[in-house]
Amino acid sequence: MRGFVIKNCDVFGLKGEQPEFRFGHDIWVDGNRIKAITPTNPGQEGPDVEQIDGAGMLAVPGMINTHAHVPMVLLRGAAEDVPLTEWFNDYIFPMESNLTPEDVYWGALLGIAEMIEAGITYVADHYFFMDQVAEVVQTSGMRANLAWAVFEHEGVEKLKETTHFITRWQGKANGRITTWLGPHSPYLCGPEFLHTCAHVAKDLDIGVHIHAAETQEQVDASLAQYQKTPIRLLLDAGILERPTILAHCLYPTDEDLQVIADHPAGVGQAPKTYLRAGMGLRDIEQYQARGIPLGLATDGAASSSTLDLYEQMRLMALTQKFIQADARKASLGEILRIAFLGGAEVCREPEVGKLEPGYLADIVLLRQDRAASMPRLNPAANLVYALGAADVDTVICDGQVLMRGRKLLTINKAEVKQEVERRLARLVQRVPGRKVAVYPT
Ligand SMILES: [Zn+2]
Incomplete structure (x- = not known):
């Protein structure tokens, strides 16, 4: 069974309708699920568990x-x-x-x-x-x-x-x-x-x-x-x-x-x-x-x-x-x-959307080190109004790391760019009378 722990991150959650943040916590992942979220305690993970350093990061659900x-x-x-x-x-x-x-x-x-x-x-x-x-x-x-x-x-x-x-x-x-x-x-x-x-x-x-x-x-x-x-x-x-x-x-x-x-x-x-x-x-x-x-x-x-x-x-x-x-x-x-x-x-998916034990391990770590993310008087306001896609550092889905340090691990972006560009001229052609459907007017 593969497993790892994200060390010392801040964890976003909701208590009813209220945003709730747990600072300095570890997220334990076992297989494709979150096993536990605990206050960070150095050394607790033991020598055999793979670690992801979450210091300074905000963990949110995918x-x-x-x-x-x-x-x-x-x-x-x-x-x-x-x-x-x-x-x-x-x-x-x-x-x-x-x-x-x-x-x-x-x-x-x-x-x-x-x-x-x-x-x-x-x-x-x-x-x-x-x-x-x-x-x-x-x-x-x-x-x-x-x-x-x-x-x-x-x-x-x-x-x-x-x-x-x-x-x-x-x-x-x-x-x-x-x-x-x-x-x-x-x-x-x-x-x-x-x-x-x-x-x-x-x-x-x-x-x-x-x-x-x-x-x-x-x-x-x-x-x-x-x-x-x-x-x-x-x-x-x-x-x-x-x-x-x-x-x-x-x-x-x-x-x-x-x-x-x-x-x-x-x-x-x-x-x-x-x-x-x-x-x-x-x-x-x-x-x-x-x-x-x-x-x-x-x-x-x-x-x-x-x-x-x-x-x-x-x-x-x-x-x-x-x-x-x-x-x-x-x-x-x-x-x-x-x-x-x-x-x-x-989407009728009761096992995602939340960082809690038992939920599927779809976890995103956001960096909080841009000047616009400081200070953290109100982390929820930062999350809605100051942080963004460019702050995403690490992405985990189903317990698998898909991006780490903004590097995609499962997709070769250079190859995709080349293949997409090769197709563009043909794709944007508009041949009179040829379309997949007609929008009624
Ligand atoms: Zn649509």
Whole structure:
């Protein structure tokens, strides 16, 4: 059984809604789990136990990314300063028709490298050619919930194909991989198709990861076409009977919110995308008051530039205070709870999101030696507003060290850079009439 101890670090936790810090503690890891967290006592570890020096570092759980399109890092910067409809129809959907499985493989490597560097150890990913993403999750050491994105126009045959992916990878990589179904959205998958998805998900006993109610226009169009909101469509199709990740869900009605609260569904939000795309923002108290799980998401890098949840966390706190013109909103405890435990709840993963004995050993060490991290009058405020992805020093997932001293141990970044650059010119071509889907207008 492999094991090690992280010596003399500060440990972040939550006591109820209050942030709690234990200074000068050791974290004992046995196999893929945290065994104990004890005050540092030099020499206690004995000569045989491998040590990681945590002096001066802050230990936090690995961040949980509740909605992403990881290989989209290939299209970072490819569609800037354009509204959502153009973004989809004139740039992203045409460019995505160029993707090959090999492109997705190298994109996944780049995206996962970026996430490890940013202290993210879990991602709920929603994209194409997911066998390639699963392969990279396996070799990189990350933990993931993977859903193959499907559109109705691809047909039930395509949906069936993705179920083979689901059975191939479910529980693989020492249990680090979970596979769900990924119908794209109620605007690109109609009621009957969604109904079939719900059946398939039930048969396979899995969850569903889907975009929903992203803009008011989508809700209005759904009401005009079906006399139902997108959330009501998902309910009536049976999707919400399954564990469900609702990506974005910025425009649920009051009734929709109650429907979500009554079902095993959670919401992943990426405020940076909403700010950049001018999609508007939602008062998060409306989810929280009803006990709806809420977590942070990066979305794809083509809409949010970075796979960085520290940035999303900070933007969520700031925008909530801003839209409600109230400094008391989105308190440190509330935001930190969303960032860690909230993400675990959205992804239905009760064994991550917390540094406590018995939890899976997904641990991140942040350096606290930049001037901006000093002094530590309020470590929780530093964590939300001053520290960031660039302070991540060491990343451990499932008891395996993936990065140490900012050096990636499972991914060769120089090789990834070269392979990605070699593909760019072809990937950004836009051939008239060729796109993976059409965003309805
Ligand atoms: Zn998305």
